[in-house]
Amino acid sequence: MFQFPEIPDCVLPNKPTLIPPLSPTPNHSLYLSNLDDQKFLRFSIKYLLLYRKSPDVGSLKRSLSVALVGYYPLAGRLRVSPVNEEKLEVDCNGEGALFAEAVLDLTVEEFKGICEKPNKSWRKLLYRTEGQSFLSIPPLVVQVTHLKCGGSILCLGICHCLCDGIGSAQFLHAWADICKHPNQTPSSNPCWERHLLKPRNPLKIEYPHIEFTQTQYQHDLTTPFDLDQVLKPETLVPTSHTFHHDDIFSLKQLCNLSLKCTSFEVLSAHVWSSWAKAMCPPSHLKIKLLFSVNIRKTMRPNLPQGYYGNGFVLGCAETTVKELVHGNLSHIVRLIQRAKSRLTDDYVKSMVDYLGENRVKPDLSLSLVISQWTRLGMERVDFGEGMALFMGPLCSEIYCIFFPVYGDSCGVTVLMSVPESGVESFGYWMKNFREREMEGEGKKKSDIFMPATCTAHECHQICAHMAPPLDFATT
Incomplete structure (x- = not known):
């Protein structure tokens, strides 16, 4: 405990x-x-x-x-x-x-x-x-x-x-x-x-907005998986893992040499994969990665300088647990890059129209949500007595947050809550990058951290934790 x-x-x-x-x-x-x-x-x-x-x-x-x-x-x-x-x-x-x-x-x-x-x-x-x-x-x-x-x-x-x-x-x-x-x-x-983000008249919904549609999945080929039957969640435990410049460089080295990617893309891919391995849901399930993307310069015309409203939308990558667990890091990075590339001016306007017609929430049933705070510059806020020694979230139950590391301009601390039973496994996969090289060589790993199967009972428990409920009523 x-x-x-x-x-x-x-x-x-x-x-x-x-x-x-x-x-x-x-x-x-x-x-x-x-x-x-x-x-x-x-x-x-x-x-x-x-x-x-x-x-x-x-x-x-x-x-x-x-x-x-x-x-x-x-x-x-x-x-x-x-x-x-x-x-x-x-x-x-x-x-x-x-x-x-x-x-x-x-x-x-x-x-x-x-x-x-x-x-x-x-x-x-x-x-x-x-x-x-x-x-x-x-x-x-x-x-x-x-x-x-x-x-x-x-x-x-x-x-x-x-x-x-x-x-x-x-x-x-x-x-x-x-x-x-x-x-x-x-x-x-x-x-x-x-008003620059008002829906069009008439509405013009041109794309399928998968970030808001529920993933279709089954526990096996004949029995539908019923989220309404999920069991009471375990205790969620906040975990944090810090990646310095050398760590992120090592992750990029695990990708194909021809693949150019950002630190956010490769770290998000690693976190998503590590999370799937630690939670060990059935391999055929599809799960999503939702992540915030700034659209201030995506919109045509651009949102004006000083705009302080919600100028972001959720990018959505989706794949099976099998791909996240056994696929190479380059493939997962490309999924994230493709999700980002979809977020054009037309796509965002279609999403605004979609939200005008459908009062829906993002699909969090089988999703990991990542919010990036590393480029906000809040750690540099100075009220006259020096910059902050630490900047971060007050709570950690809602989603995964990337925030800056004091004294390391390239460092990223990954903070998220996972079920108590998955803390050790998640930490193992987050720290052991080189396991991916073993996967590429087809070497057998211990299944201490990666059970091969998952019972229906365990599957219900896992899905109850994969997207912790948002607490909308608290300050």
Whole structure:
């Protein structure tokens, strides 16, 4: 049984306050695009930044109020559209962001020492509102937690319907720049412009959008596999594995010499394959890899500079477990590359139209979801007392995240939760790259980590864990 290190409870000396924009902002409602308003994005992205020295809280509050003048939708509230009850909109009422201040009886080094990866006790580091629904949660929640050594932990919850990762980073950098240089004009120009992603009239759905369609599969040739019969999931255990430049170079060396690929492509292929080997579902099942792809420069015309809405879509690669387990790395990389190449301007517009007609979520029944945070630059956010010592997610139950490594510009840490019974196996396959060379030579491997068969009972358990349920209601 895995034991999760617990951090002590935070002490809040005062009640949280609302930080409104410093000056009056437009009082109106704003449209959310079909990419913003997807049901699977109705949660908050939660970030954690650890600082050696705590910025002045008064300066943080003042600069936040200035930043919210340009980013005033973050000071509003979500509500159901009066025109279409299936859609949300932003009520720009200037109510403000929620700001909490807390104290934690740990030093920076103690926090880093006992918490190598996120666990459920980290939730104490972001104030939980008492709202009864997702709509009652402010789009922006901030908590600054002071450590006894003079350091601090800054946690943010930003509504995913208003910002994607790039948009969140843009806002955070703008806030930090204002805090660090209060007398300078803000350098960023936030751009809303969600109408650029409105569906066409009439709708023109030109492609099969497999990222939203459920995979068809059977347990055997005669018996349908029924996901409704899945058993209660095991404990999900957060795991993290760091890949430095040499590790990623070694992975690329395992591909065909003629294949050019990015670090993201080869690492995603390796993670997808390792995950399939550790979960050991039946070899004939088809499983998907879903991964976020920035479309700001894909659209024609491009989305404007400063666009901080959801400017991404999900790429979708699909293959059988057999191919992931026994196929070579080059083949898996090509699947990912083909999935990326499909995401043209026409494809994205077709997807926007598809979402206008079908209020659906991505197929997570047999899917691994990867989100890349390595290029957001959040680790460089500096409020005037130096850059963060660590930047990462507050929680790890939702999907696999690639985030940067402190002090290594080429490094990537892979964070994801897997069923407790699969932790050792997943770690083995993630670390042992050279097993792939043995596969190519046809050498026999021990089946300690890769059972040849899987019972119906085990198969139900596995599929219950392959895509952990999203927690839409929490901040």
